[in-house]
Amino acid sequence: MPILRPFEEKDQNQAMKLFYQLTGTATILDAAELLADQAVECIVIEEDGIVAGFASLIKYYLPTGGKVGKIEDVIVDENFRGKGLGRKLIEELVKIAKENNLKKLQLTSSPSRVAARELYKSVGFEMKDTNVFVMNL
Ligand SMILES: CC(C)(COP(=O)(O)OP(=O)(O)OC[C@H]1O[C@@H](n2cnc3c(N)ncnc32)[C@H](O)[C@@H]1OP(=O)(O)O)[C@@H](O)C(=O)NCCC(=O)NCCS
Numbered sequence: 001m002p003i004l005r006p007f008e009e010k011d012q013n014q015a016m017k018l019f020y021q022l023t024g025t026a027t028i029l030d031a032a033e034l035l036a037d038q039a040v041e042c043i044v045i046e047e048d049g050i051v052a053g054f055a056s057l058i059k060y061y062l063p064t065g066g067k068v069g070k071i072e073d074v075i076v077d078e079n080f081r082g083k084g085l086g087r088k089l090i091e092e093l094v095k096i097a098k099e100n101n102l103k104k105l106q107l108t109s110s111p112s113r114v115a116a117r118e119l120y121k122s123v124g125f126e127m128k129d130t131n132v133f134v135m136n137l
Helices: 009-023 033-034 086-100 116-123
Strands: 003-006 042-045 050-062 067-076 104-107
Touching: 003 086, 009 042, 009 050, 009 067, 033 042, 033 104, 042 086, 050 086, 067 086, 086 104, 086 116
Parallel strands: 067 104
Antiparallel strands: 003 042, 042 050, 050 067
């Protein structure tokens, strides 16, 4: 049975392995700093005692829209895909968002992420035709 739980400092190394699968580059994760940020809720899913997936919810206050959230960094280990873990992660973040009285959830996902886009649609996300501008700082 998969176990959903909050991300903890002890998950740091496993999370970095997952992030490598997500981004294709090495990520240095400072778990203590991440956990200290009250605006970020990070969850993991364990299967057979292994941290097999990670997802996060960023909560923020939009001047025109009130409390909203953004889902970021969703990843399931390639050895554990297709078993419903990704769906469980997203459904849990939606539940947390509702518990936090967030009015809206957003996320971005590039067209190449076919599985992710199908997952988001099947959970109830609608694709909006908004153009995203990004500046790396
Ligand atoms: C997206 C991802 C998290 C899904 O995790 P998963 O545990 O394999 O997904 P699930 O088994 O819970 O499947 C949930 C739904 O996703 C969709 N899906 C999953 N795998 C799919 C695939 N290979 N092709 C198309 N749709 C797929 C389906 O809608 C599926 O629902 P169904 O089983 O009822 O058909 C995983 O594929 C992943 O980590 N991908 C690489 C990282 C990534 O793209 N992250 C998202 C960044 S925006």
